[in-house]
Amino acid sequence: MDSFVSQALPSWQNYYIVVGPAAAALIGIQFVVITLVASQRRAVPMEALRAFASPTVAHLANALAVSALMCIPWATLANASLALTACGLAGLAYGVGIIKRSKRQDYYAPDCGDRFWYMLLPCGLNAALLASALALLPGSEWALLSIGGVALGLLLVGIHNAWDTVTHIVTSLSHETDK
Numbered sequence: 001m002d003s004f005v006s007q008a009l010p011s012w013q014n015y016y017i018v019v020g021p022a023a024a025a026l027i028g029i030q031f032v033v034i035t036l037v038a039s040q041r042r043a044v045p046m047e048a049l050r051a052f053a054s055p056t057v058a059h060l061a062n063a064l065a066v067s068a069l070m071c072i073p074w075a076t077l078a079n080a081s082l083a084l085t086a087c088g089l090a091g092l093a094y095g096v097g098i099i100k101r102s103k104r105q106d107y108y109a110p111d112c113g114d115r116f117w118y119m120l121l122p123c124g125l126n127a128a129l130l131a132s133a134l135a136l137l138p139g140s141e142w143a144l145l146s147i148g149g150v151a152l153g154l155l156l157v158g159i160h161n162a163w164d165t166v167t168h169i170v171t172s173l174s175h176e177t178d179k
Contacts, residue, residue, distance in 0.1 A: 008144055009080075013071050019151045020067030023060040026158050030057050033165050048107035052118060055098045056161040059122055062091050063154035066129065070147065077136055084133035084147065091126030095119065108168075117160050125153045 034053060065087055074080040099119050102110055110118065132146035 008141075009070070009074075012144060012148060015148055016067035016070045016151065019148075019155055020064050020071070023063040023067065023155050023158065026155070026162060027057055027060045027064070030060070030158075030162055030165075033162060033169070045105060045107050047101060047105035051098060051101035051105045052108065052114075052161070053165060055094070055118060055122065056158050056165065058091075058094055059154045059161070060158035062087060062126070063151050063158065066147065066151040066154070070151070077139060081133050081136045084136065085130060088126050088128075088130030088133055091129060092123060095123035095126055098122070114164075117157060117164070122154070122157055125150050125157065128153075 030053070034049070066084065069080065069083050069087070072080070072083075102115075102119065128146055129150045132143045132150065135143040136147070
């Protein structure tokens with residue numbers, strides 16, 4: 001194992017101890033958001049929830065998983081790389097599914113910003129996670145920075161998308177009560 005990575009990996013644990021629980025707390029808050037959606041007069045179709053609400057929880061869960069994996073005292077970097085590679089591949093596969101679901105649903109027409117935050121950015125972050133996980137094997141210094149950036153990026157995507165969902169609910173409810 002590269003001496004830099006073997007010395008640097010433990011120093012990242014405090015960072016992941018902040019990012020991981022933040023993602024976990026936001027997952028809980030997202031359940032509250034879904035409860036608010038359920039109380040709307042106009043029901044939101046399941047396909048729309050799967051295209052926009054479920055991915056928010058998935059991105060936060062991925063940030064939590066990456067944070068947890070980076071806190072494990074790995075015996076070898078190969079094991080850490082394998083686990084992070086699996087997260088990156090799963091995230092990319094899920095991202096492709098989100099793109100397909102968003103095209104199938106007809107409840108909401110995503111604009112450019114939605115396509116960026118719900119589709120493009122999460123796929124890019126998971127591709128970066130995959131590349132960083134593979135770069136971790138030879139003990140790349142930038143891999144640790146990139147993995148940290150991905151975890152934070154997934155957390156920020158989750159925060160943005162949860163906020164976006166809440167504002168959509170509030171504005172939808174206010175338009176319905178105005179009628």
